[in-house]
Amino acid sequence: MAISLADYKRSIPLILCFIFGILYAFEWYVDIRVGDFSLSYYLEHDMLNYFNAMYSVAIGIGAINIFRIHYRRFTRRRKYWEYSLLVLILIPVMAVISVFGGRWAIDPKGVVVPRWVYDSLAPTWNFLYWNIMSLISQTMFSLLGFFIISAGYRAFRARNIDSIILLISGILVVLGQAPINASVWPGFETIKNWLMDVPNVAGRRGILLGAAIGALAYGVRVIFWYERRPTLAGGE
């Protein structure tokens, strides 16, 4: 009976999942050594280097997706096409500057690429990275403060007994955390510590324990071919 390409596409990921799943689970508990060879060392270092190399190459496909989407948006003059044009210009510009003048430039000592290339691009990279990218990232992070206030306002509305308990606990933790708490009443800190160390830790551990068992069972499903969706091998 002839085996089609679709059969191979379906079975190869499943076989690889099984082999590597069992191998990596096995080496966590048992090491096999023959002379200088160690199975654990091989899997944790040499094999991971292969994976990392494949992983790095795959970034190109992500970049192609960004270009495809924004190129279409720009050429078809869809709404907000101006932003797409900016993306199309800035990504290659930043990529070239990073490769030749960035912190991890390919040849900063000028062995192959003339040294003046690095010297002239490095200040531009520094400006773009530290004065634009880094600041935008910090701005996004600092926005969290405002989001916490608006989400906290809704979460702490006393609608039922659960939310009243949450509201009281929240107020006590905020009071315990505030720098002024010791001068108002030292007991706030004791209450805050108890809330954080006892009910909070108990709840977190319960969730983590359940999640760890769920992950373990999910891993078994993937290795033994019950769960096929993430391997793109079909659900049946």
Added chain:
Amino acid sequence: MHGMTIYQLEVVLRSGRVAQGVLLVIIGILTVYALEKAKRRPEAIKVRKIPAIDAFEEAVGRATEMGRPVFYTPGMSGLGSLTTLSALSILDYVARLTARYNVPIIVANRNWVVYQVAEGIVKNAYLAEGKADQFNPEMVRYIASWQFAFAAGCLGIFFRERPAANFYMGYYYAESLELAESGYRIGAVQIAGTTSTAQLPFFVAACDYVLIGEELYAAAAFLARDPKIVGVLLAHDLSKILTLAIILIGAIAITAGSTIILDILSK
């Protein structure tokens, strides 16, 4: 004559992991037992209702009525994380729903390898629903690997394309609240699922439904609508009973002054 080196094969148990390994084998056997039981007698598995799972179809239906897209993100981690794999399993279900209801889906990815798998899953889902012609490569997007660049990209999608249903599945960091709060502002129905205990409170505060911890894995199994896979929920419960029994016996033993359970577990 040349000398010949004879190598000796050594099998070394890695210390401190033996008890872990035994527990893994026991939980593995319980899982396979539960899956086989579900295959033979699916009616024997009774599943507790989780409101967030019931809300999936409702959320996609709402997006259909409003003529607005569905937004889905499989989280911040890579393919090495089981949380991400679980989120991809759930994506299969959501993509099938969007294909069935003829509503566009936008899948935003932070990791370029996850992006490729997500694209394959969405394509397969449209194919399975007989809507291959409606699949558009622009549905699955790689946004950026930098955490806040990804968050900014998602926020841009929210305010430009105004999805009516947002799904945040997988592992998240500080951007969780930015996504969930912005989604709330555009009036989307929001369903989140994560195992990150640090981000769960943010999702609970800002989303309509949340899959907490193991419920994410349970949802991945339940939404497969395959009795074989649903059997894994029984394995979760059996494993939890086993773990709780060990914790209880350990606590009693420690209280009585014995470290026997501690000694066994640290072998």
